[in-house]
Amino acid sequence: MNFIPSEFAIGDVYFPPLLIAAVLGVILAWLTAKQLNRYRLSRFFFYPPLVLLAFAVIYTVLIGTFVIPS
Amino acid sequence: MTTQRLMQAISAKPAHTSPVDQLVALYRSEAFRQSVRVALAMVLAYAISLAMGWEKPHWAGLAVALCSLGSVGGSINKGLLRILGTALAGAVAIALLILFPQDRWTYLVVATLFVGYSAYMMGHSSRWYLWSIAGYVMALLALAGGPDGATTFETVVLRIQQTAMGVVVYSLVATLLWPRPAIEPLMQRVRGLVDVQRRLIAHDAAILMHTRSDVDAPALRMQATRGTAQLPADIDAAELDSFEVWETRRQWRRCVADLGALNEALERWRHGFPELGQLDLERLTPHLATLAAELDARLAEVSRMLGGEAPRRGPQEVAARLDEEALAAMTPFDRAALVCSQDQLHRIERLTRALFNTVADIRGFGEPTRQGHAERRSAAPWTLDPDRLTAAVRAFVAVWLVLLACIYIPSFPMPAGVIPVTAALVIQLAIVPQLSTGLLVAPALGGIVVAGVFSIFVMPPLSSFLGLGVAIFIAVFLLCYLFSKPSQDLARSLVLAQFVMIILVSNEQTYDFLYIANTAQMWLFGIGAVWISGWFPISFQPQQVVFKQLHRFLRSADRLMGAARGAPGHWPQRMALAFHKHELTTLPGKLDRWLAALPAVADGGVPREQVQALADSLHALSGRVRELLEVRGAAQSPAIVRELIADMRAWRLGIQEVLVALAADPDGVEAGRLRGRLDAKLQAMEARTENTLDGAARDDASTEELDNMYRMLGAYRGVSEALVSFASQARAIDWPRVREARF
Numbered sequence: 001m002n003f004i005p006s007e008f009a010i011g012d013v014y015f016p017p018l019l020i021a022a023v024l025g026v027i028l029a030w031l032t033a034k035q036l037n038r039y040r041l042s043r044f045f046f047y048p049p050l051v052l053l054a055f056a057v058i059y060t061v062l063i064g065t066f067v068i069p070s
Numbered sequence: 071m072t073t074q075r076l077m078q079a080i081s082a083k084p085a086h087t088s089p090v091d092q093l094v095a096l097y098r099s100e101a102f103r104q105s106v107r108v109a110l111a112m113v114l115a116y117a118i119s120l121a122m123g124w125e126k127p128h129w130a131g132l133a134v135a136l137c138s139l140g141s142v143g144g145s146i147n148k149g150l151l152r153i154l155g156t157a158l159a160g161a162v163a164i165a166l167l168i169l170f171p172q173d174r175w176t177y178l179v180v181a182t183l184f185v186g187y188s189a190y191m192m193g194h195s196s197r198w199y200l201w202s203i204a205g206y207v208m209a210l211l212a213l214a215g216g217p218d219g220a221t222t223f224e225t226v227v228l229r230i231q232q233t234a235m236g237v238v239v240y241s242l243v244a245t246l247l248w249p250r251p252a253i254e255p256l257m258q259r260v261r262g263l264v265d266v267q268r269r270l271i272a273h274d275a276a277i278l279m280h281t282r283s284d285v286d287a288p289a290l291r292m293q294a295t296r297g298t299a300q301l302p303a304d305i306d307a308a309e310l311d312s313f314e315v316w317e318t319r320r321q322w323r324r325c326v327a328d329l330g331a332l333n334e335a336l337e338r339w340r341h342g343f344p345e346l347g348q349l350d351l352e353r354l355t356p357h358l359a360t361l362a363a364e365l366d367a368r369l370a371e372v373s374r375m376l377g378g379e380a381p382r383r384g385p386q387e388v389a390a391r392l393d394e395e396a397l398a399a400m401t402p403f404d405r406a407a408l409v410c411s412q413d414q415l416h417r418i419e420r421l422t423r424a425l426f427n428t429v430a431d432i433r434g435f436g437e438p439t440r441q442g443h444a445e446r447r448s449a450a451p452w453t454l455d456p457d458r459l460t461a462a463v464r465a466f467v468a469v470w471l472v473l474l475a476c477i478y479i480p481s482f483p484m485p486a487g488v489i490p491v492t493a494a495l496v497i498q499l500a501i502v503p504q505l506s507t508g509l510l511v512a513p514a515l516g517g518i519v520v521a522g523v524f525s526i527f528v529m530p531p532l533s534s535f536l537g538l539g540v541a542i543f544i545a546v547f548l549l550c551y552l553f554s555k556p557s558q559d560l561a562r563s564l565v566l567a568q569f570v571m572i573i574l575v576s577n578e579q580t581y582d583f584l585y586i587a588n589t590a591q592m593w594l595f596g597i598g599a600v601w602i603s604g605w606f607p608i609s610f611q612p613q614q615v616v617f618k619q620l621h622r623f624l625r626s627a628d629r630l631m632g633a634a635r636g637a638p639g640h641w642p643q644r645m646a647l648a649f650h651k652h653e654l655t656t657l658p659g660k661l662d663r664w665l666a667a668l669p670a671v672a673d674g675g676v677p678r679e680q681v682q683a684l685a686d687s688l689h690a691l692s693g694r695v696r697e698l699l700e701v702r703g704a705a706q707s708p709a710i711v712r713e714l715i716a717d718m719r720a721w722r723l724g725i726q727e728v729l730v731a732l733a734a735d736p737d738g739v740e741a742g743r744l745r746g747r748l749d750a751k752l753q754a755m756e757a758r759t760e761n762t763l764d765g766a767a768r769d770d771a772s773t774e775e776l777d778n779m780y781r782m783l784g785a786y787r788g789v790s791e792a793l794v795s796f797a798s799q800a801r802a803i804d805w806p807r808v809r810e811a812r813f
Contacts, residue, residue, distance in 0.1 A: 013583060030508075033813035037669065043810040049605045052813050 005068035017068045018060075024067075025060030029053075100140065101554035103248045108138045108566075109547040110247065111240040113539045116575055118235060120535065123577065128570045129229055133236025135566035142244045143252030143311030144303075148199055149237030150310075155203025156233050160226030162204070163211040167222055182469045184208055185493050189465035192500035193458045196302040205497040209469070210490035245311075252307035253315055256322075259304055261376045263297040263329055264425075266290050267336065268369040271418070274340055275362035278351050288682075294333050295659075301326045318432045325428045332421040338697060339414035341690045344791060345407035345784070354396050354408060361388045361415065368422050375433045385423045390416075402759040403752060406784030409777055410697070451644065453652040456622065457660060460608050461500035468496040468603035472595065483588040483595070491596040496603060503610055504667040507601040513561040514593045517568025520549070522586040525573045530581055538575070545569065568593075612667040613808050617736075619661050623688065624733035626653035627695050628726050631789075654695060658688045668808065676804055684799045691792040698785040704778040707771030713762040714779075717755055721786055724751065728793055737805045741798035748790045759783065 005017035033052050036042045045051045087095075096102055111134045119127035137149040162184055170177035188205025192198045211229060215222030244250075270290050276283035305322050308315040315322060351358060364386055371381040390412065397405060430436030472492045476485035499505060524545055532538045549569060553562035572586055604610040629650045662685050669675030724747070731739050771779070 037812050040807075040810065042812045045811060048811050048813045049602075 005064050008068070017064060021060045021064035021068055022056075024063050025058075026056050028059040028063075029055035100250075101551055104138070104140060105547045105550035105554065107240070107243050107247055108134065108550045109543045111138065111236075111243040112546045112570075113543050114243065115236045115239045116542065117535060117539065118239065119232065120575070120577055124232065125228060125576075126232060127575050128573075129232035130236035130239070131570040131575070132567060133233045134240045135570050136563055137237055138240050138244075139307075141250050141252035141255060141307055141311070142241065143309070144307035145244050146237075146241050146310045147307045149241060151197055151199040152203050153230065153234050153237060155200040156207050156230050158200070158204040159207035160211055160230060162208045163215070163226060164222055166212065167215070178473060181208065181212060182466050182473070185469050185497065186462035186466040189497045189500040190455075190458045190462035192461065192497060193455060196306055198501055202494070202497050205465070206490045206494035209493045210486075213486040213489060251311050252304065253312040256301075256304040256308040256315065257376055259297055259301060260325070260329070261373050263294060263301070264369050264373050264376070266294045266297065267329070267332055268366055268373070270294065270336055271362065271365050271369070274336065274343075275358065277343060278346065279359060279362075291337075294336075298326070298330045298333055301329065321428050321432045325425065325432065328421055328425045328428060332418065332425065334693070335414055335417045335421055337689065338693045339411065339418060341693055341792065342407060342411045342414065342784075342788065345403075345787065346411055349400075349404055349408065350396075354393050355390075355412070356393070357388055357391045358415075361390075361419065364388050365418065365422055368426055372422075372426055372429050375429050375435055378433070380435050381426075381430065385426050388419070401756055402763070402780070402783055403756055403787055406780040406782075406787065409780040410784035410788065413781065451648040453645070453649045455652070455656070457503070457619075458500070460610075461503055463608055464503075464603045464610065465493065465496045465500065467607060468599045469493050471599040471602060475595070475599075484592045487589070488592045488595050491592060492599050495596055495600050499600065504612060504615075504663050506667075507597060507604055510564070510597050510600075511594070513564040514568065514597065515590060517565035518572055518586065518590045518593065520545075520565065521569040521572030522583075524569070525581060525586065526583065529573065529579070542573075542575075611812065612664050612669075613810070613812065615664050616661065616668065617809065619657055619664060620688075620736055621733050622653055623657040623661070623692075624729050626650040626657070627691065628729040628733065630654060630695060630699060631722055631726050631729065633699075651696070651699070654692050658685070658692045661685060661688055669812065676808055680799070680803050684796075684803060687792065687796040687799045691789070691796050694785070694788040694792040698782075698789050701778070701781045701785045704781065705775060706778055706782070707775035709770040710762055710775070710779050713765075714755075714758065717758055718782075718786065721751055721755070721790075725786075725789055725793060728797070732793075732797060732800065736800040736803075739797045739801075741794055741801050744794050744797050748794055751790070752787065755783070 005021070008015040008017055008020050029052055032055055033042070033048070042048055112131055115130040115134050116127050119130045133149065133152060137145055137152055139145045139148055166177055166181055166184075170180065185205045185208070188201040188208075191201040194201070207229065211222060211226050214225045214229075269285055270287065273283045273285040273287050273290075302323075305315070305319065305326065309319045309322070310316075367383070368385050371383060375381055392408075392412070397408070400408070427436060469489065469492055472488050476482045476489065482488070495510065499507075524541070528541050528545075529538070532541060546566070546569070549565055550562065553559075553565060568589075572589060574585070609615070626649075629646070633647055633650075665681045665685050668681060671677055728739055728744065
């Protein structure tokens with residue numbers, strides 16, 4: 001199985017797949033953080049900024065691997 | 071969306087107005103005129119720069135975009151600060167190059183220290199824009215001079231030349247096209263402020279006289295505080311485009327100082343009302359209604375003079391008639407409360423009189439005045455401000471983060487851009503540190519998208535400057551009109567700056583999508599570095615800052631309470647005293663902003679009303695402690711002091727103990743128990759004071775010394791009451807929830 005995502009073409013402009021995955025990953029991590037703040041679940045984390053970065057990385061890897069077609 | 075707003079602006083008028091009337095109304099609107107001014111100045115700046123064959127015309131466009139304010143004077147003032155800031159930045163960039171040509175790390179450390187110093191100086195005065203420019207332009211010029219700095223001098227000269235040209239062009243356009251002198255907004259603001267204070271005096275007097283007042287006092291107080299803070303910048307602007315203001319600039323500054331002092335005196339007067347609640351003031355102070363009417367009439371005349379009309383009457387004397395018989399029958403603490411309230415009222419009377427005379431002098435209706443009533447700020451010794459220092463540390467860290475990324479990450483995008491961008495953002499945040507970094511993303515990226523579309527789809531088919539000029543005019547006009555509200559100033563500046571930086575007009579125009587994509591990345595990296603510096607090494611999260619500032623405030627109050635009475639001693643003691651006074655005076659205002667930045671209930675935070683009540687109680691405590699410090703310096707009767715000193719000392723130590731406990735844990739002191747302790751102390755002190763005054767000590771004391779003793783008693787009681795109120799408001803807040811770790 002090939003896990004390497006292919007390039008993204010928007011209007012004939014080619015974007016690296018990692019850029020798209022990273023942008024979506026950061027947006028999803030930010031939305032998750034907003035919800036965790038809202039429902040007061042953020043208090044269970046020791047250091048939230050690192051958790052936010054971790055979320056961004058996890059989402060980026062997941063989107064890059066499973067959402068962006070290879 | 072912009073078209074929609076234009077249509078809304080036209081269709082928002084009553085249905086019976088004709089389309090011609092609607093167009094005339096649009097033409098007369100300030101938003102329309104300002105948008106035309108900026109767009110025209112931008113096109114002219116580009117035209118001159120391109121015609122002269124100068125490099126980097128976008129620097130002139132940037133000066134127009136960032137210095138274009140509503141009034142002529144405001145724009146000239148900002149433009150001059152931009153030019154001076156650029157010159158300072160250029161001098162520093164060249165000096166660093168001369169001093170450390172071969173020492174890369176020393177050069178970087180000193181350069182970033184200058185960026186940090188600029189961030190520190192942002193809070194110094196109303197001329198903060200100079201430091202904002204100096205800090206980031208220094209980084210920009212140092213990098214634009216090339217890796218060996220060979221062209222730094224030429225770059226500095228070019229930057230100053232383009233900036234000066236942009237400023238001159240906008241100033242000329244603003245002066246010739248629908249000129250709007252800065253004296254108009256200045257007069258409007260001062261008149262508005264005088265009116266607000268007039269209504270507040272009437273409201274406060276109505277409370278004391280138990281009559282009805284429908285005024286929204288909290289909103290008025292907020293208006294007064296904001297208006298007073300904005301006035302110095304208005305005067306800076308007005309003195310540049312109005313000879314009338316320039317000639318009387320000293321009187322204007324005195325007027326602003328008096329308005330600020332009047333604001334504070336009104337607050338202190340109001341804070342004493344709870345202690346007056348039990349007293350029959352109509353009998354004790356029969357002159358109160360007359361004095362309130364006189365103050366009202368006096369401020370009405372001030373407002374009249376500001377409108378250009380001669381005053382119908384001058385300030386009248388109102389004799390303070392206290393009912394001596396009733397005073398003698400009062401308890402010492404009631405009498406103390408009355409004396410303190412009368413002192414504040416006298417201060418208000420003196421300040422309004424000084425304000426009347428100053429305004430009469432400014433408008434040419436009276437004799438020249440030498441001085442106002444407010445204390446001069448410059449008389450206070452220099453002190454270090456910890457919050458400005460943290461802003462400087464943040465700037466230093468943010469710039470180092472991108473510097474290290476540029477040095478150690480291969481192919482890091484646009485190092486020559488990302489470092490100045492980061493410096494500009496982090497220095498700007500020094501004056502609004504409570505602003506969430508995430509809020510910068512939308513205007514930054516929005517501006518890049520708009521400018522990117524313009525650059526890719528609109529610019530390539532254009533073949534002459536006529537076409538380019540018309541296109542730039544339309545785009546800049548629409549952007550300015552879309553962001554024309556005063557609350558959108560920051561967003562407008564960001565979007566216009568992005569527009570100018572992305573289209574990058576030049577005589578040999580090139581179009582490169584990669585440049586736009588890299589600029590977007592560059593901004594995101596810059597914002598990311600600023601975001602990280604908001605967490606590390608010093609947290610700028612509101613829930614953390616509020617605790618730290620509360621702790622500092624209470625510790626400073628404790629130190630000031632414990633400071634020895636009389637001469638402040640040697641230099642270190644004087645500096646420490648000045649530092650704690652500065653903390654006590656400035657922290658309530660800072661805490662207002664940080665408390666307002668705490669998350670709302672909907673986001674898992676605490677109710678806004680509780681937070682506001684806590685902020686009010688902090689202002690009251692600050693005012694009361696400062697009042698006590700002022701009273702402690704007054705002459706006292708040695709005989710009375712001998713009798714009361716042990717009790718007063720015990721009382722002071724009790725207050726200090728509570729302050730220390732609250733500093734350690736705002737939730738740790740139960741207000742009910744504190745109230746019980748205070749009541750017991752008041753009873754004991756009352757008995758002791760009555761005994762003392764019944765004895766021989768009273769005969770030894772002069773009237774002034776007796777009044778000073780009452781002032782001291784009133785001030786101690788005031789601090790205690792304010793402390794109980796603060797403890798009770800702090801107790802109402804769910805602190806564990808405030809302290810919760812958040813993203």
